Amino acid sequence: MSEEEDRRKQEGERRHPSEKDQTSMPRRARDSGRVRAAIRTELEEVAEDTAERRPGPAEKGAAPRQKVVTLEHIHLAFEEPILDDVSFHAREGDTIVVVGESGTGKSTILKLLLRLLVPDQGKVTIDGEDITHLNFDDALKVRQKMGMVFQGAALFDSMTVYENVAYPLREHTTLGEDEIEARVREKLQFVDLEPERVMEQMPAELSGGMKKRVGIARGLANNPEIMLYDEPTSRLDPLTTATITYLIIKLQRELGVTSVVVSHDIRSAFRMASKIALLANRRIGFFGTPEEMTGSDDPYIREFLGGF
Amino acid sequence: MRYAPRSHHSNHLILERFNDAAKRGVYSLQDFFVLAGKSLGFIFVKPFYAADLFQQMDAIGVGSLGIVLLTGFFTGMVLALQSAVQLQTFGATDYIGRLIAGSMIRELGPVLAGLMVAGRVGSGIAAQLGSMRVTEQIDALNTLGTDPIKKLVTPRVLAALIMLPILTVINDFVGILGGSVIAKVYLGKPASLYWKTVFEQILSGGFTLHYIPNDFIQGLTKPFVFGGIISMVACYYGLKTSGGTEGVGVATTRTVVTASILILVVDYFLTQILLTVFQQ
Numbered sequence: 001m002s003e004e005e006d007r008r009k010q011e012g013e014r015r016h017p018s019e020k021d022q023t024s025m026p027r028r029a030r031d032s033g034r035v036r037a038a039i040r041t042e043l044e045e046v047a048e049d050t051a052e053r054r055p056g057p058a059e060k061g062a063a064p065r066q067k068v069v070t071l072e073h074i075h076l077a078f079e080e081p082i083l084d085d086v087s088f089h090a091r092e093g094d095t096i097v098v099v100g101e102s103g104t105g106k107s108t109i110l111k112l113l114l115r116l117l118v119p120d121q122g123k124v125t126i127d128g129e130d131i132t133h134l135n136f137d138d139a140l141k142v143r144q145k146m147g148m149v150f151q152g153a154a155l156f157d158s159m160t161v162y163e164n165v166a167y168p169l170r171e172h173t174t175l176g177e178d179e180i181e182a183r184v185r186e187k188l189q190f191v192d193l194e195p196e197r198v199m200e201q202m203p204a205e206l207s208g209g210m211k212k213r214v215g216i217a218r219g220l221a222n223n224p225e226i227m228l229y230d231e232p233t234s235r236l237d238p239l240t241t242a243t244i245t246y247l248i249i250k251l252q253r254e255l256g257v258t259s260v261v262v263s264h265d266i267r268s269a270f271r272m273a274s275k276i277a278l279l280a281n282r283r284i285g286f287f288g289t290p291e292e293m294t295g296s297d298d299p300y301i302r303e304f305l306g307g308f
Numbered sequence: 309m310r311y312a313p314r315s316h317h318s319n320h321l322i323l324e325r326f327n328d329a330a331k332r333g334v335y336s337l338q339d340f341f342v343l344a345g346k347s348l349g350f351i352f353v354k355p356f357y358a359a360d361l362f363q364q365m366d367a368i369g370v371g372s373l374g375i376v377l378l379t380g381f382f383t384g385m386v387l388a389l390q391s392a393v394q395l396q397t398f399g400a401t402d403y404i405g406r407l408i409a410g411s412m413i414r415e416l417g418p419v420l421a422g423l424m425v426a427g428r429v430g431s432g433i434a435a436q437l438g439s440m441r442v443t444e445q446i447d448a449l450n451t452l453g454t455d456p457i458k459k460l461v462t463p464r465v466l467a468a469l470i471m472l473p474i475l476t477v478i479n480d481f482v483g484i485l486g487g488s489v490i491a492k493v494y495l496g497k498p499a500s501l502y503w504k505t506v507f508e509q510i511l512s513g514g515f516t517l518h519y520i521p522n523d524f525i526q527g528l529t530k531p532f533v534f535g536g537i538i539s540m541v542a543c544y545y546g547l548k549t550s551g552g553t554e555g556v557g558v559a560t561t562r563t564v565v566t567a568s569i570l571i572l573v574v575d576y577f578l579t580q581i582l583l584t585v586f587q588q
Contacts, residue, residue, distance in 0.1 A: 114451055140453040148451040154444035168452045218452075 065091040067128075068226060068258045069113060074122035082108055083119070084282040090226075090275075095252050095259040097269040099304075100279030106262040107151075109279075110228050113260060114148060115139045126226070144172055147219030147257075151231040153211035155203035161188075161214050162199040168222045187217040191247055209240035216247060220255075227251065229261040233268050241268060248272050266305065278304065336548075343547070344540045347461040360463040368429050368464075369471035373478070375424050380479035383416055384408060384486025392495050401495050405505030406512075408487035413510070413527040417480035419575055422534035425472060426567040430542040433464055434563035437546025438556035446547065456547070465539040472535030473528045480527065514586070522586045530578055534571050541567045 070089040076082050082105040090096045098106050111117040112124050115131050124131050131142050155164050165184045169175055175183070185195040191213040203211060212232065219227060232248060233241040245268040251257055252272070263269050269276060270290045278286040278293070278301065286293060286301055293301060388408055395401045437460060440446050449456045484506055491497040513522040545559040545566070 111447075116447060116450055136455075140455070143451055144453045146451070148448070150444045150448060152443055154448040156440075156445055156448070157443075171452060171454055 065093060068092050068094075068126070069096075069260060070123075070125045071109070071112065072123040072125075074112065074119045074124070076105075076108065076112070076117070076119050081282055086122075086279070086282075086284050088275075088277045088284055088287050090258050090260060092258055093252065093256045094274045095248070095261065095272050096275050096277060097261045097263055097273040098277045098279055099263060099266060099269050101304075102264060104279045105282065106264075106279055107230050110148070110230055110260065110262055113226075113228060114143055114146060144168075144222060145224055146226045146228055147216075147222065147224040149212070149215045149219045149227070149229045149232055151234060153203070153215035155206075155211055155214055155218070157203045159203075160199065161201050161203065161206070164203065164214060165218045165221050167218065172222060183221060184217075187220050188214075190220065190251075191217045192243070193217070209236055209243065212236070212240075212244055213247070216244075216251075220251070225257060227257050227259045229259065229263075231263055231265075232261060233263065233265045241265070244268075245271050280304075339548070340540070340544050343457065343461065343544050344536075346457045347465045347540065347543065350455070350458045350462040351466055353458070355458075357459055357463050360459065361467055364463045364467035365471055367432070368425065368467050369474060372421075372425050372428055372471075372475055375428060376421055376475050376479050377482055379420050379424055380412075380417070380482040381486040383420055384412060384483030385490050387411060387416070387483070388487035388490035389494065392490065401497065402501065403505060404487065404491050404495065404497065405484075405502040406509040409484055409506040409509040410523070412480045412483040412487075413523050415575075415579075417476050417483060418527060418530035418534060419571065421472060421476045421479045421531060422538065422571045422575075423568055425468070425475065425535075426538045426571060427564055429468070430538045430563045430567045431560045433539065433542035434546040434549075434559045435556055437543060438549035438559040439553075441547060441549045442552055442555060461540075461543040461547070464543060465536065468535035468539035469532060470535075472531040472538070476527065476531035516586060525586055526579070526582045529582060530575060533574060533578060537570050537574065538567045541570065 067089045068091065070087075072087050074083050074086040086109070088096065088098075098109055100106050108117065112119055113126070115124070115134065118132060122132075126142055126145060129142070131139065134142065155161075156167065159167070162181075162184055165187055166180050169180045169183060184199070188195040188198065193210065193213055198206070198210065198214070203214070206214065227248075229248065232244050236244065248259065248261065249272050252259055259272075261269070261272065273290055275288060276286070276290055276293050277284050280300060286296065286298065294305065296302070388404060391404055391407050392401060395404060395407070437446075440460075446456050446460075449459060488499055488502045491502045492499060510521050510523050516522055516525055542563045545563045549555045549559040551558070
């Protein structure tokens with residue numbers, strides 16, 4: 001892809017349609033300034049909101065929300081052991097961020113949740129249902145409760161954006177074409193894309209950030225109760241990272257979905273997590289709120305957090 | 309095994325390696341047959357991906373028409389040219405139609421169409437599925453509750469099973485047509501005589517169920533089997549791809565090599581079986 005094309009795409013993604021044809025000022029400079037300001041305010045809002053959202057001392061007396069996702073004493077090994085007695089859970093509406101160094105088996109946890117992998121020992125439950133011993137067809141059904149956003153978005157590149165987002169609907173619902181189109185538009189708007197402009201584009205024509213958003217829209221299409229994200233902010237520039245982080249928080253806040261995020265981006269993890277699970281030496285070294293994590297004296301955690 | 313202290317006897321090491329390689333071979337063979345079985349089984353299980361099937365039939369059949377026409381025509385011509393020289397020494401040039409028809413329908417038509425499609429379509433399928441694997445699109449299908457074998461492999465296998473016999477018939481026809489051009493231009497044989505001997509050949513092999521010439525049974529069973537080999541080998545290597553874009557290249561090469569060799573080897577055994585069963 002040529003540099004020119006690349007630049008055009010990036011601009012296309014960030015430019016607001018109403019300002020398309022104002023040409024008095026160099027377009028790029030004006031746009032990026034505006035976007036920066038917009039994101040700054042968005043992030044400030046989010047910071048306030050997340051502070052409010054986190055269960056305070058008053059909430060502790062209330063009945064605990066239901067556990068939606070649990071991993072219990074998971075052991076998994078291929079040629080070498082990967083996970084060793086890993087346990088954590090997510091309650092309804094939680095955003096659990098699994099952090100850890102590269103190559104520690106973080107993505108494996110998502111594959112276990114989707115039952116693309118079966119643990120050697122231990123139990124994975126989704127909505128209280130043990131999924132470790134399901135047959136292939138039942139596993140497909142459980143997967144429909146979950147929306148997954150892949151690291152590279154994994155859009156089907158033989159299909160348009162519209163067909164990509166409509167795919168889970170066509171596959172598993174009996175919705176008519178009108179309803180499908182309405183749903184696709186709604187989901188694209190939710191991820192701040194303009195349906196009119198992107199629907200007929202092919203994934204190869206989109207920039208990295210736009211692909212991620214379409215990936216989120218596709219994950220959301222079936223209105224899943226659980227969203228899984230594999231490195232949602234990797235390989236994105238800081239600005240796009242901020243918007244994707246914002247989207248994940250917005251999803252949690254507006255739709256109340258339970259999320260499991262795998263990431264090594266500790267900064268965005270702190271922004272979105274209700275709890276953080278630190279994976280180290282094949283075990284969960286820490287599981288708690290971001291505040292508890294920053295307050296920890298554990299030398300490994302201190303080292304992992306580094307300058308944050 | 310991995311952490312066991314290394315044996316000082318080198319034969320142990322060699323045996324161990326041989327053992328590992330053999331195990332891997334058996335496992336991949338098992339994987340291949342599981343994939344092949346599933347892809348055929350899913351033909352009869354809902355949902356049917358009709359749109360994917362037609363798209364694949366178009367890609368495999370219509371897309372390969374050009375090379376099949378070209379190879380068929382030129383093979384027929386060169387075959388006629390070579391045979392003409394031989395037949396002249398016996399004064400048997402009247403039989404050139406019989407010779408061309410027999411070789412094209414029974415042997416060259418199916419094998420050439422198979423090899424051409426293996427190169428053109430097999431490599432394409434392996435590269436496409438391989439890229440889908442390394443960009444996590446296969447995982448995405450699984451996650452969205454679709455069986456990748458049903459969605460990707462079955463339409464390709466079915467399309468190849470349908471289209472390869474059709475391509476072979478076209479290949480046979482243009483091959484015989486190419487032969488008639490040489491018969492006319494080089495040997496000066498009238499087209500009527502040439503085509504009469506072509507039909508003599510088709511009728512001379514005997515019939516199955518009173519109406520179906522045995523030559524046709526041989527000539528159409530083979531491409532059906534080759535279609536299965538090409539599509540299944542390509543899907544197998546495509547879905548098994550690992551190691552990024554380099555892996556896609558490896559999968560593509562392996563597909564073309566394996567499918568081509570299998571076509572030639574299976575052709576021999578198939579010919580033996582078919583000759584025993586259908587020849588009178």
